[in-house]
Amino acid sequence: MMEGLIDEFGRRFKTLRVSLINTCNLGCVYCTCGTEDLKDNLTISKAQGISAGDLSAIIKKLHRVLKLDTVRFTGGEPLLYHQLPEIIRSTRLLGIDNLKLTTNGLLLENQAAALAEAGLRSINISLDAIDEEVFYSVSRRHGINRILKGIDTAIDEGLEVKLNAVIMRGLNENQIIPLLKFAFERNIRIRFLEIMAMGHLFGKADEHFFSQDEILSEISKGYDFERLERKPCSTANYWKTTSGYTFGIVANETEPFCGDCDRLRLDSLGNIYGCLSSNSPVSVNHIHDDAALIDCLQAAMSQKQSLKFTGSNLSMLSIGG
Secondary structure, three states: OOOOOOOOOOOOHHHHEOOOOOOOOOOOOOOOOOOEEEEHHHOHHHHHOOHHHHHHHHHHHHHHHHHHOEEEOOOOOOHHHHOOOHHHHHOOOOOOOEEEEEEOOOOOOOHHHHHHHHHHOOOEEEEEOOHEEEEHHHHHOOHHHHHHHHHHHHHHHHOOOEEEEEEOOOOOHHHHHHHHHHHHHOEEEEEEEEOOOEEEHHHOHHHHHOOHHHHHHHHOOOOEEEEEOOOOOOEEEEEEEEOOOEEEEEEOOOOOOOOHHHEEEEEHHHHEEEEEEEEEEEOOOOOHHHHHHHHHHHHOOOOOOOOOOOOOOOOOOHOOO
């Protein structure tokens, strides 16, 4: 039905990122201003979001017309979403096998088993430091040991685990090698992310920007590696060390990946976005007609950037990165 929904660069929507909740239990400085009380992140009205049933219904409608390959659940912090296993299970019943989650991992130890049982396949865990004090300087919260236990529990439950680390100049670039060692010891992949000019950082991310080349320079101090061929629609470039371990870099600024982006975003209010660089929501909450839904999807498709990510005032708390 949707063979015609394709833009001039041949891009489609095959991956749906669902922001389940606009609250978080961390205060990471690249997501918030870093000066707020953590209670502020937890007290944004959860009543703003639509019900789990309505959200599931939207996912079903989108899948019916797009034939999605992948659904990734994000937040805010999705482990704060009480109906998380149920919405994973209902999405799995649609015939979508590739179900993923992005989380800060703080609550993962006690939830990993239920998520795996519901049908979750893989988990991306944000871990910006191994050192407790450096972790606190980025996240504004102590408790890294809880995250590390959650990582090991997820591995034990058979989930594919990947780590994401946003690298910020002056804050955590000294954690690149320790993070690599941690990932390699567990034989899991890690991706380092260039900071994104989103929300409060829109137009002023340069101060903490740490480039792909600089990340590679740090890694070269401890490892020899060679570049791998980038997979279509991938957000990351990957390298393999001489020991056979793999790491990636999401270089949204220095090596943009907009050219074959296949991602669509759905927020907790029932709005879709075709690109993080757009803060113009397209509501699909009360649309039941396929023709009207296709019009909305085409509007979202037009938001895609032609070459590179340009950023927006949209907060990561509301759209999940």
